[in-house]
Amino acid sequence: MAITRRIDTCKAFARLLVPLAMLSGSAAAEDTPLAGAEEPGRTWHGPATAAAEAAAKQAEKEALVPPLPKPAERPADAQTAKAADPAPAAPAKAKDATPAKAEPAEKADKKAGKDKEKDNDKPKKPVLTAKQLFGTVKSGAPLAARAVGWYSKGCLAGGKPIAVDGPGWQVMRLSRNRNWGHPDLVALVERLARETTKAKEWPGLLVGDMSQPRGGPMISGHASHQVGLDADIWLTPMPDRKLTRREREDMSAVSMLKNAGEVDPKAWGEGQVKLIKRAASYSKVERILVHPALKKALCEAAGTDRAWLSKVRPYFGHYYHFHVRIGCPSGSSNCQSQPSVPGGDGCGAELTDWLKRVAPKPKQPPVAAKPPTKPAKPTPKKPELTLADLPADCRTVLAAGGNVPPTEPAVIVDKSKNAAPENDMTVRTAAPEPPKPEKTKDATAKASTN
Numbered sequence: 482m483a484i485t486r487r488i489d490t491c492k493a494f495a496r497l498l499v500p501l502a503m504l505s506g507s508a509a510a511e512d513t514p515l516a517g518a519e520e521p522g523r524t525w526h527g528p529a530t531a532a533a534e535a536a537a538k539q540a541e542k543e544a545l546v547p548p549l550p551k552p553a554e555r556p557a558d559a560q561t562a563k564a565a566d567p568a569p570a571a572p573a574k575a576k577d578a579t580p581a582k583a584e585p586a587e588k589a590d591k592k593a594g595k596d597k598e599k600d601n602d603k604p605k606k607p608v609l610t611a612k613q614l615f616g617t618v619k620s621g622a623p624l625a626a627r628a629v630g631w632y633s634k635g636c637l638a639g640g641k642p643i644a645v646d647g648p649g650w651q652v653m654r655l656s657r658n659r660n661w662g663h664p665d666l667v668a669l670v671e672r673l674a675r676e677t678t679k680a681k682e683w684p685g686l687l688v689g690d691m692s693q694p695r696g697g698p699m700i701s702g703h704a705s706h707q708v709g710l711d712a713d714i715w716l717t718p719m720p721d722r723k724l725t726r727r728e729r730e731d732m733s734a735v736s737m738l739k740n741a742g743e744v745d746p747k748a749w750g751e752g753q754v755k756l757i758k759r760a761a762s763y764s765k766v767e768r769i770l771v772h773p774a775l776k777k778a779l780c781e782a783a784g785t786d787r788a789w790l791s792k793v794r795p796y797f798g799h800y801y802h803f804h805v806r807i808g809c810p811s812g813s814s815n816c817q818s819q820p821s822v823p824g825g826d827g828c829g830a831e832l833t834d835w836l837k838r839v840a841p842k843p844k845q846p847p848v849a850a851k852p853p854t855k856p857a858k859p860t861p862k863k864p865e866l867t868l869a870d871l872p873a874d875c876r877t878v879l880a881a882g883g884n885v886p887p888t889e890p891a892v893i894v895d896k897s898k899n900a901a902p903e904n905d906m907t908v909r910t911a912a913p914e915p916p917k918p919e920k921t922k923d924a925t926a927k928a929s930t931n
């Protein structure tokens with residue numbers, strides 16, 4: 482039996498009026514989606530390069546992740562259904578055709594014309610991207626905890642936030658509301674904070690982006706972090722005082738690099754090595770992503786105990802923070818596992834290759850001016866993920882607890898300070914930004930308390 486749920490449209494509309502200022506923006510700088518050579522098609526993050534984009538395209542063709550079946554069920558929320566999957570107009574047509582018998586032909590024609598006009602007047606609902614739908618949910622899905630789908634194409638049920646302050650950690654960029662994760666991830670970050678500070682290896686964690694309350698794609702930045710199993714931990718040591726909310730928005734992370742191939746000894750040291758080693762030692766952690774120069778430094782510092790290095794994977798970006806990824810937790814039957822890391826410490830040919838990839842390109846000698854040619858066709862932008870692209874279970878996750886997703890695109894602004902440069906390939910230390918005008922500050926403060 483089909484059940485049609487009445488939607489309180491007023492309520493839905495009112496939600497749209499609420500300023501949706503949170504997250505995004507600067508996260509784009511931290512982690513830009515792309516697929517690397519490590520696992521083509523698996524979108525980690527880092528800046529786009531021509532080579533990596535080509536790899537990503539190739540990987541898409543290879544379709545490592547099988548296309549998801551079309552959801553069999555209509556979502557409970559009729560508004561969502563309309564937005565994501567416009568229904569065919571066939572039934573209305575059939576209805577118009579039947580009553581012609583009783584009415585004179587002219588009258589019937591007029592009526593048909595009016596109906597048509599009515600249809601044309603109806604505003605067409607825009608199809609919201611999955612980013613819009615998941616980026617605006619403020620609370621977790623009150624369901625049993627489970628990671629749904631793939632790290633860069635999925636969502637999170639039963640996610641919980643890590644406390645903004647805890648023994649040995651502080652969460653940064655609170656306005657983004659990205660401190661959510663699968664309970665297993667939250668427990669793991671807490672454990673890392675507890676153990677690493679207790680052992681006096683590290684002064685405490687500055688926790689960067691985890692996931693949105695219900696996971697899903699983010700308005701900007703990360704391609705992964707969608708299923709509540711990824712966490713970014715800053716490589717900057719935690720100060721020995723409680724940071725204010727404002728400081729957590731504005732404070733810059735520190736680059737660990739001197740140049741594309743070497744760490745900066747002024748920033749990088751024993752503490753970072755011990756912190757990453759401890760994180761890699763946890764059995765739930767499947768991968769840790771760091772910049773190739775950081776991996777090189779870890780290889781050099783490891784000594785004879787090298788088994789943990791296999792989980793530490795070189796990748797673009799990741800010299801302001803490292804990325805911890807755990808495997809599919811038990812009870813997450815729809816969670817798609819990643820292939821295991823190759824054996825060995827990964828300090829040989831693979832690392833050399835990665836260092837070449839991130840090395841600055843030598844300057845090309847000036848080329849004689851060519852006669853003007855036809856401008857190259859711009860590469861079509863990859864279409865944004867919609868709800869229909871995500872596993873069917875993500876509809877349930879989105880609608881759980883009576884959540885009414887927006888029906889129109891909202892402007893979502895991240896006012897927090899960039900934690901990494903725009904271009905992860907360019908090595909530079911984050912410099913303080915000029916002071917912001919008072920107006921922006923107010924808006925940010927508001928956003929961070931929303």
Ligand SMILES: [Zn+2]
Nearest residue numbers: 512712713804
């Ligand atoms: Zn990350």
